[in-house]
Amino acid sequence: MRRTLLSALDRGAPLIAALLLLLIWEAACRLLTVPSYLLPTPSAIVQSAFQVPLSSWLDHTWATLRVSLQGYALAVLIGIPLAVALANSRLLSRALYPQLVIIQSTPIVAVAPIIVVVLGAGDAPRVVITFLITFFPIVVSTVTGLLATPPAMMELSRSLGAGRLRAVRDIQLPFAVPYIFSALRISVTLAIIGAVVAEFVAAENGLGFFIAFSTSFFKVPQAFAALVVLVSLSLALFQLVALTQRLLFPWSLPKTEP
Amino acid sequence: MKVRALRSILFALGVSTLTAGAQAADKIRWLNDWLPAGDKAVIYLGVQEGLFKDAGIEVEIMTGRGSSDVVTKLGTGAGDMGSGGLSALMQAKAGAEVPVTAVMSIYTRQPDAVFVAEGAGIDDLKDLQDKTLATATFSASNVTWPLVLEANGMTPDAVKVLKVDPGAMGPMFATGRVDGTINWITKLPAFQALAKDAGKTVKVLPWSEYGFNGYGLSMFASDRLIEENPALVKKFVAVYKQALEMAVADPAKAGAALKAMVPDIDADIAAEEFAVSAQLIDTDIAKQDGLGAFEPELLKETWAWVAKAQNLPADALDPEDAVTRAFIPE
Numbered sequence: 001m002r003r004t005l006l007s008a009l010d011r012g013a014p015l016i017a018a019l020l021l022l023l024i025w026e027a028a029c030r031l032l033t034v035p036s037y038l039l040p041t042p043s044a045i046v047q048s049a050f051q052v053p054l055s056s057w058l059d060h061t062w063a064t065l066r067v068s069l070q071g072y073a074l075a076v077l078i079g080i081p082l083a084v085a086l087a088n089s090r091l092l093s094r095a096l097y098p099q100l101v102i103i104q105s106t107p108i109v110a111v112a113p114i115i116v117v118v119l120g121a122g123d124a125p126r127v128v129i130t131f132l133i134t135f136f137p138i139v140v141s142t143v144t145g146l147l148a149t150p151p152a153m154m155e156l157s158r159s160l161g162a163g164r165l166r167a168v169r170d171i172q173l174p175f176a177v178p179y180i181f182s183a184l185r186i187s188v189t190l191a192i193i194g195a196v197v198a199e200f201v202a203a204e205n206g207l208g209f210f211i212a213f214s215t216s217f218f219k220v221p222q223a224f225a226a227l228v229v230l231v232s233l234s235l236a237l238f239q240l241v242a243l244t245q246r247l248l249f250p251w252s253l254p255k256t257e258p
Numbered sequence: 259m260k261v262r263a264l265r266s267i268l269f270a271l272g273v274s275t276l277t278a279g280a281q282a283a284d285k286i287r288w289l290n291d292w293l294p295a296g297d298k299a300v301i302y303l304g305v306q307e308g309l310f311k312d313a314g315i316e317v318e319i320m321t322g323r324g325s326s327d328v329v330t331k332l333g334t335g336a337g338d339m340g341s342g343g344l345s346a347l348m349q350a351k352a353g354a355e356v357p358v359t360a361v362m363s364i365y366t367r368q369p370d371a372v373f374v375a376e377g378a379g380i381d382d383l384k385d386l387q388d389k390t391l392a393t394a395t396f397s398a399s400n401v402t403w404p405l406v407l408e409a410n411g412m413t414p415d416a417v418k419v420l421k422v423d424p425g426a427m428g429p430m431f432a433t434g435r436v437d438g439t440i441n442w443i444t445k446l447p448a449f450q451a452l453a454k455d456a457g458k459t460v461k462v463l464p465w466s467e468y469g470f471n472g473y474g475l476s477m478f479a480s481d482r483l484i485e486e487n488p489a490l491v492k493k494f495v496a497v498y499k500q501a502l503e504m505a506v507a508d509p510a511k512a513g514a515a516l517k518a519m520v521p522d523i524d525a526d527i528a529a530e531e532f533a534v535s536a537q538l539i540d541t542d543i544a545k546q547d548g549l550g551a552f553e554p555e556l557l558k559e560t561w562a563w564v565a566k567a568q569n570l571p572a573d574a575l576d577p578e579d580a581v582t583r584a585f586i587p588e
Contacts, residue, residue, distance in 0.1 A: 037429040037452060056521050113327070120336040121287065121320055204321055213522060215425025216293045218452045223425075 040221035049225035061229060063206035064195045067123055068237070071130025072191040079135045080180065083142030084168055093143075104136040109197055116202040125202065130194030134187040138180070145179025146172045177252040181245045188237045192230060207233075284314055286494055289322040289331055289340030291475070294520040296531025297444035298341070299512035300364075304501030306515035313497045315490070319519070324396060326350060332358045332480040339483065339494060344476040344580065346398055348564045352575040357481035360581040362495050362550040364502070365474030366543040367466045369535070370399045370406075373431065373449055374438035376459040383410050383468050386417045386438070392431065393440035394424040401567040402470065403440060409469045432456035443538065447530035472560030473552065474538060479585075488584070495585040499550055506540050509533040548588075552581045 009016075022042045028034070029041040036044050049057075086093040112129050119125035149172045157167045199208030207230050214223040245252065290298045301319055304310050310317045322328040325342030329350045332340055341364065350356045372391065374380040380389070383406075393400055400421070404414030420436060427439045432452050441449070443464055453460050477498065479491050505512035513529030539549070547553050561577035564570070 035429075035432065035455060037432060037455070053521060113323075117330055117334050117336060120331075120334075121318075201323065202321075204319075209321075210522070212425070213293050215423075216295065217448050217524070217527070218425070218428040220429070 037218050037220045040224055044221045045224045045228065048219065048221035049228070052222065052225070057229065060205050060207050060210045060226070061233065063203070064192065064199065064208065064230070065233060067126040067130055067195040067198065067206065068188075068191040068233075070123065070127045071194055072134055072188060074127065074131045075135035075138055075187060075191075076184070078131075079138035080142055083139045083146060084172075086139070087143045087146035087172070088164070088168065100136065100139060103132065108132050108194070112197055112201045116198075121202070126195060126198035129198040129201075130191050133194035133197070134190045137186050137190070138183045141179045141183030141186075142176055145176025148179070149175040174252075177245075177249050178254075181241065181249070181252065184245075185238055185241045188241050189234045192234045192237070196230065284490065285316040285318065286310075286339050286490070287318045287320060287337045289320050289328045289337040289342075291322050291325045291328050291340065291342040293321055294516065294523060295444070296447070296509075296513055296516065296523075296528035296533075297442070297535040299509075299516040299528060299532045300498065300501050300505045301341075302519045303505050303512045303515040304497055306518055307501065307504065309497050309501055309504075310494075313493050315494055315497065325398060328478065329356060329358050332478055335480065335482065337480070339477065339479045339491070341475055341477055343398055344473040344560055345402075345564045345567075347476070347478060348561055348575060348577065348580050349568055351580050352564070352568070352570050358478050359481055359484060360476040360552070361479045361484075361491060361585045362477040362499070363473045363552055364476055364550075365535070365538040366541045366547075366556070367464075367538045368470050368472055368474045369442040369444060369538050370402065370465040370470065371441055371443040372438050372463040372465075373441050373446070373460050374463065375431075375434075375453070376461045378437065378461075380438065380461070380463075383407070383463060384412065387412065388416070388418070389437040390418040390420060391438045391440055392420045392422050392427045392436040394427065395421040397424075397440065399440050399442075402465075402563060405563065405566055406465050406468055406470050428452045432458065444531055444535045446534050447527050451527065470563065471556065472563055473556060476581075484582070492585045492587075495550070496587045499587055502539065502549065505532060506536045509536060548586075550586045552583060552586075554578070557581065 026041045026043060029039060040048070082096075086096060108129060111132075112125075115128055116125040119128060146168075153171050154167060157171055162170070195206065196208030196211075199206040200212055203209040207226050210226045211223045211230075214220070214226065288301055290301065292298065294302075301317065305317050305319070320337060322331060322337075322340060322342070325346035326349075328337070328340040328342040329347050331337045333350075333356050339361075344360055344363070347356075347358060347360055350358070372383075372386065374386075380386060393403070400419070403419065407414055407416055419440070420430075422430065427441070428449055429452070430436050431439050431449070432455065439449075443462060446460060446462060449460050477495065484491055509532040510525075510529045512532045513523075513525045513527075516528045517523045517525035543553075543556065544551075557577045557580075561575060561580075562572070565572050565574060
């Protein structure tokens with residue numbers, strides 16, 4: 001009896017903690033009469049969220065989601081093959097790795113306005129900015145995973161006469177799957193960040209744009225509501241990637257889920 | 259290899275946007291200088307009332323991030339026409355070859371102002387001595403501010419200025435963390451609404467009352483468009499002027515038009531914002547010279563402030579080169 005209660009408490013702990021935090025937040029704002037333009041109460045945020053028409057939310061959310069997913073897809077499509085090439089060719093890796101590090105070391109936020117000027121209006125500059133922010137972790141993590149293949153396995157496959165392509169497909173890539181998915185999970189949240197950065201620089205809609213727009217009229221609760229939507233979007237995508245791994249590569253999961 | 263591939267993609271996309279702009283003869287990609295708000299309502303009114311459509315012009319409205327962003331985007335072909343402060347264009351043209359020209363004036367008075375709280379004992383610029391103001395980090399007002407102080411017999415460091423994000427200025431003002439803010443006067447309704455929550459009333463000290471004269475917001479066109487299709491520019495300017503007059507006569511209608519195209523807008527605040535900017539449009543100067551005109555003397559004065567603020571030699575730019583009067587309707 002006591003055990004079931006404890007285990008229920010254990011399972012509910014995150015939810016209870018979150019609710020408690022919201023309550024403290026609400027109470028603190030009310031007791032200390034913090035004005036809503038400094039820190040709105042959770043109830044004010046919810047209220048302002050409902051004042052914005054649903055069509056408006058859908059419009060902004062879709063704009064951000066569309067750019068994030070396009071940039072992310074581009075990063076996956078370019079990042080993984082590039083990683084395979086880097087892991088299998090010393091020459092390529094020597095030639096390209098420094099350039100990749102340079103791209104990664106460039107603060108994309110600073111380059112974003114230039115990218116917008118070069119690519120003009122439309123989704124293109126936003127997709128490129130998202131791509132630049134997301135693709136590096138994918139490349140690095142995939143290369144690490146590919147190189148983690150035990151050399152003995154590679155030697156064995158070579159001695160059995162397997163071609164290079166087959167060794168990559170049947171030995172290296174399966175070994176890299178856990179690494180690839182950990183990068184895919186990180187990158188999908190980065191994709192949202194990338195889209196928001198791009199929207200701060202140039203956009204007509206999107207959640208990042210909506211936050212800038214809301215604060216320009218000092219509608220802070222509304223900006224917070226947009227932030228909540230952004231975080232939810234990010235979490236949903238994160239879970240979606242995790243689910244994909246669980247469905248397609250259940251063997252690649254660690255023995256105990258953290 | 260990747261970098262080069264990326265660069266060629268960037269290039270290809272860049273070229274395709276350029277050519278797309280050149281082909282669409284009767285489409286204007288318009289750039290507002292800032293996020294949608296009441297003071298940007300004219301272009302929306304023109305579209306909503308069908309004025310542009312009747313003239314056979316399709317308008318795509320985009321949002322720039324400041325006047326210099328508009329100048330850059332027009333110069334690089336990311337837009338065709340737009341609005342921005344004339345000072346920003348002059349500053350850009352003084353430093354480099356910038357293929358953008360102002361085709362019509364919109365504000366004949368400078369919009370910059372200091373907002374303070376009513377009853378705080380600040381009634382004049384001089385009362386700001388040793389006070390603290392908040393300003394937007396990238397606001398063009400920041401370079402002119404020390405000169406306005408100097409012109410009024412104060413030292414540039416007489417007033418402490420904090421550079422902050424535009425969205426933070428209102429809250430800082432409302433909570434009394436700063437004594438005032440540096441803003442465009444058009445931001446007054448939004449500030450007034452916020453200050454009311456904090457039990458304050460905003461008092462405005464417009465810089466134009468302290469000797470800061472010149473053309474403010476103006477309409478720009480890319481030189482490429484002017485060269486390729488001057489008739490379209492002329493037509494566009496005429497329609498815009500019509501929308502401008504319509505908006506000045508009926509700010510509520512302008513606010514409603516903006517709301518219809520940007521649903522997140524509060525139509526009442528937008529109407530108030532436009533009513534405030536109408537004070538900068540419908541001035542004695544505009545009445546005397548005609549709406550949209552560029553008079554040589556005021557143009558010279560606009561440039562003189564820019565040159566002083568940027569530490570440029572007075573001959574770094576002939577202010578006449580920043581504008582053309584070819585498209586201003588009679």
